[in-house]
Amino acid sequence: MTPSPAAGTRPERTRRNSPGRDRLNRTQLVDSAIAVADAEGLDAVTIRRIAAEHGVTAMALYWHFKDKDELLDAIAERLFADTTLPPIDSRPWDEQLTTIFESFLSAVRPHPAVAGLAMRRVFSSPAGLDVAERTLTELRRGGFSLEQASDIACYVLAALIALVTADPCHPSSGADDDELLREKKALLGSLSAEQYPNIVASAGLLTGTANPDNYFAIGVRQIVGGIRATAP
Amino acid sequence: MTPSPAAGTRPERTRRNSPGRDRLNRTQLVDSAIAVADAEGLDAVTIRRIAAEHGVTAMALYWHFKDKDELLDAIAERLFADTTLPPIDSRPWDEQLTTIFESFLSAVRPHPAVAGLAMRRVFSSPAGLDVAERTLTELRRGGFSLEQASDIACYVLAALIALVTADPCHPSSGADDDELLREKKALLGSLSAEQYPNIVASAGLLTGTANPDNYFAIGVRQIVGGIRATAP
DNA sequence: ACCTGAACACCGTTCAAGT
DNA sequence: ACCTGAACACCGTTCAAGT
Numbered sequence: 001m002t003p004s005p006a007a008g009t010r011p012e013r014t015r016r017n018s019p020g021r022d023r024l025n026r027t028q029l030v031d032s033a034i035a036v037a038d039a040e041g042l043d044a045v046t047i048r049r050i051a052a053e054h055g056v057t058a059m060a061l062y063w064h065f066k067d068k069d070e071l072l073d074a075i076a077e078r079l080f081a082d083t084t085l086p087p088i089d090s091r092p093w094d095e096q097l098t099t100i101f102e103s104f105l106s107a108v109r110p111h112p113a114v115a116g117l118a119m120r121r122v123f124s125s126p127a128g129l130d131v132a133e134r135t136l137t138e139l140r141r142g143g144f145s146l147e148q149a150s151d152i153a154c155y156v157l158a159a160l161i162a163l164v165t166a167d168p169c170h171p172s173s174g175a176d177d178d179e180l181l182r183e184k185k186a187l188l189g190s191l192s193a194e195q196y197p198n199i200v201a202s203a204g205l206l207t208g209t210a211n212p213d214n215y216f217a218i219g220v221r222q223i224v225g226g227i228r229a230t231a232p
Numbered sequence: 233m234t235p236s237p238a239a240g241t242r243p244e245r246t247r248r249n250s251p252g253r254d255r256l257n258r259t260q261l262v263d264s265a266i267a268v269a270d271a272e273g274l275d276a277v278t279i280r281r282i283a284a285e286h287g288v289t290a291m292a293l294y295w296h297f298k299d300k301d302e303l304l305d306a307i308a309e310r311l312f313a314d315t316t317l318p319p320i321d322s323r324p325w326d327e328q329l330t331t332i333f334e335s336f337l338s339a340v341r342p343h344p345a346v347a348g349l350a351m352r353r354v355f356s357s358p359a360g361l362d363v364a365e366r367t368l369t370e371l372r373r374g375g376f377s378l379e380q381a382s383d384i385a386c387y388v389l390a391a392l393i394a395l396v397t398a399d400p401c402h403p404s405s406g407a408d409d410d411e412l413l414r415e416k417k418a419l420l421g422s423l424s425a426e427q428y429p430n431i432v433a434s435a436g437l438l439t440g441t442a443n444p445d446n447y448f449a450i451g452v453r454q455i456v457g458g459i460r461a462t463a464p
Numbered sequence: 465a466c467c468t469g470a471a472c473a474c475c476g477t478t479c480a481a482g483t
Numbered sequence: 484a485c486c487t488g489a490a491c492a493c494c495g496t497t498c499a500a501g502t
Contacts, residue, residue: 023485056487057488062477062478063486064485068476119397119398123416150437159395166387188355191361199364199368201378202379202382215383218384222461223454225462227454228457230450255465255466278495280495290494292468295466296466300496
């Protein structure tokens with residue numbers, strides 16, 4: 001309809017991320033959303049920010065996601081999709097559960113800032129459904145009733161996420177200049193030693209575990225051990 | 233300096249909440265922040281909203297709190313302050329831990345929307361420090377090293393909060409018309425029964441526990457049981 | 465000491481319009 | 484099909500000013 005403008009003047013958009021792709025897609029957008037969250041915390045994940053990350057207008061995202069919540073859904077979905085469920089074999093149910101949990105932790109540990117998003121979104125994606133179904137299966141093999149299995153599955157997912165979110169090695173969610181960390185350590189160390197002997201003694205430990213792998217290993221052992229303790 | 237305006241015309245401010253008090257204070261503001269969160273979710277807790285709740289300008293809050301984060305700190309502090317620690321007695325360490333956890337749960341269960349705020353703020357208030365110190369004490373009585381006790385205390389707090397946040401009885405965080413709930417239940421029930429047999433079978437259970445008290449009781453038993461399972 | 469008014473930089477989102 | 488521009492209602496926060 002309108003005559004084309006004088007040729008030769010291409011708009012100088014610069015696609016900063018994912019070079020080579022000319023058009024956006026959900027996968028890339030989720031990629032950079034997670035990257036931004038990892039680097040600067042979940043609060044930095046903003047429609048406008050993710051758009052800018054791709055050299056594009058904020059409204060462009062609304063073509064790919066109905067609204068911000070759908071973007072967050074997609075982030076959670078990614079966490080479940082990155083969980084590689086172990087093949088079903090003949091090991092006892094509690095060992096299988098352990099492997100499932102470890103696999104989920106491997107997927108979520110690198111992204112503590114978005115871990116919490118997975119909590120209420122297990123049933124919103126095929127990947128999440130797979131994890132839930134598999135967990136329920138093993139719990140039933142352990143002799144739990146349907147209702148018990150549901151309650152436990154619900155709690156266990158939350159506990160695993162809690163383990164990641166509470167990871168003493170990631171005290172702040174991004175903008176930690178480790179200046180704040182030293183401040184906190186100093187604050188804890190300067191407390192009344194007769195009122196808070198254990199806190200003062202472990203001031204260094206409470207602000208960052210010596211061995212994170214060990215922390216997570218113990219966490220899984222506690223979760224599975226707790227389930228076994230309530231098994232019929 | 234300036235002449236006073238004609239007498240008799242008092243400003244018609246209406247203090248809607250906490251009738252009887254003429255001036256704001258932190259306690260009231262935290263009260264209504266928690267009330268708003270309970271009713272409409274944490275996102276509804278806004279400086280401007282809480283101010284309006286007291287018939288006051290948004291900027292008025294900045295006299296009582298340095299910024300919004302300090303308001304959130306105060307909410308978390310309240311949760312710990314509402315935790316009534318049991319007196320130290322001669323019962324075994326794991327029973328004492330159980331009582332501590334139950335007490336914390338009683339304080340937090342009514343306010344799932346703000347439970348997550350307590351996670352990173354244990355060491356920011358005397359009440360939080362008391363809970364942490366007491367937990368560490370009992371863990372050390374159980375024979376754990378200082379490092380083990382720190383890791384476990386860190387995780388256990390998160391697990392208790394997870395228990396509340398994941399409570400299947402509070403599926404949404406406020407604006408749940410139980411229309412969404414029926415939708416979700418229907419969605420789960422309509423899944424492929426051979427792909428997700430357990431999820432389909434427990435569709436009703438996963439969207440709301442029959443017995444919440446039982447859910448929390450099992451949760452505590454699992455947490456304490458898990459700790460006992462890793463005890464020396 | 466305690467609160468207001470106006471202003472700033474930022475949100476998410478809608479809607480018509482461009483190519 | 485995919486993206487832009489302008490606009491709206493909302494944030495948190497600062498700063499000078501009022502009483």
